[in-house]
Amino acid sequence: MEFGLSDEQRMLAESVRRFADQNVDAERLKALADAGETADTGLVEGLAGLGTLGIVTPEGAGGSAMTLLDACLVQQALGRNAVPAPFTASAILAPIALAAAASGGDWLPRLAAGEARIGVGLSEAAGRRAGTGIELDGERASGTARFVLDGVGADAWMLTTTDGGLILVDADAAGATCVALTTIDRTRSFAEITLKRAPVTLLMQPGADPTLLPRLLAAGRTALAFDSLGACERMLERAVAYAQERKQFGRVIGSFQAVKHLCAEMAADLEPCHSLCWYAAYAAAAYPEEFELMACHAKAHMGEVGQFVARTATEVHGGMGFTHEMGLHYFFKRIGVNRQLLGNPDQVRQHAAALQGWRRAG
DSSP states (O other), X not given: OOOSOOHHHHHHHHHHXXXXXXXXXXHHHHHHHHTTOOOOHHHHHHHHHHTOTTSSSOGGGTSOOOOHHHHHHHHHHHHHTTOOSOOIIXXXXXXXXXXXXXXXXXXXXXXXXXXXXXXXXXXXXXXXXXXXXXXXXXXXXXXXXXXXXXXXXXXXXXXXXXXSOEEEEETTOTTEEEEEEOOSOOSSOEEEEEEEEEEOEEEEXXXXXXXXXXXXXXXXXXXXXXXXXXXXXXXHHHHHHHHHHOEETTEEGGGXXXXXXXXXXXXHHHHHHHHHHHHHHXXXXXXXXXXXXXXXXXXXXXXXXXXXXXXXXXXXXXXXXXXXXXXXXXHHHHHHHHHHTTOOHHXXXXXXXXXXXXXXXX
């Protein structure tokens, strides 16, 4: 039995890669960064046209009802070009939660059509920071959530509460404020959301479905692993191409043994990551009892491999690798942020150990 992608999944990934290759380059990324923007409206419309924004949304709500693996293949293709368009939150996490809570209303079809955006904050579920946390009081909530993914410019925010609930807050709700957080990654937006007795929609009562938040967190970690996988693929490709054309002492640097070893080590470390990430996403539907653990493994391993590939691919380029002209820094920084989001490798491995009964949960 061969464990691999189907022909349809390969075609899906190739169509998104082709779209990204045709529409995103270093110049476009630089123009957005210089303008202080983290999302390109034209790219959002293009992704909606491809049908990717509704990839996990139920068919009855205008989506394709495809699997998490399909969605993550799209995420991988977006990471491969550091595409500045909201996807992880609005196309994966929010639809999964809304469908599970059976309270999507008109949000699901609007998300699938690219007519609305929902920022998702799961950082407090992965590990609360000092001064954060949302407290629920009836139909109102107060507190702070940080690193809400795609939160800037969103129409609503989906947030977790300190007691394990899940709420939806309209962006124009009284008592709700959004402050953009500046990170090294200029291709995605992150927000700090502060609520002061803001009216909210309760998607899930605390403790009503003890599996929903772990599944959401696992889906987020898996998507981030795929995003880093795509970015690493592109950095490796760029490094190999550069080594085949850059000359020193009358020879291309790719003929030097030291450079060959660097590229070979990157390829050897990256190749097994494909099957690990595939299985983590596949387990979401096929082996749900393994999903949370496999998501931890994929996220932690890609965090380590991504760091190595990002550094090494930049080193292959020499001093040019650190310049804006090469554009490698967009992938380098995206990989670095993915490594920390929803738990760094050490934190995620501790979670995996707790799931297997090797240590107490934090």
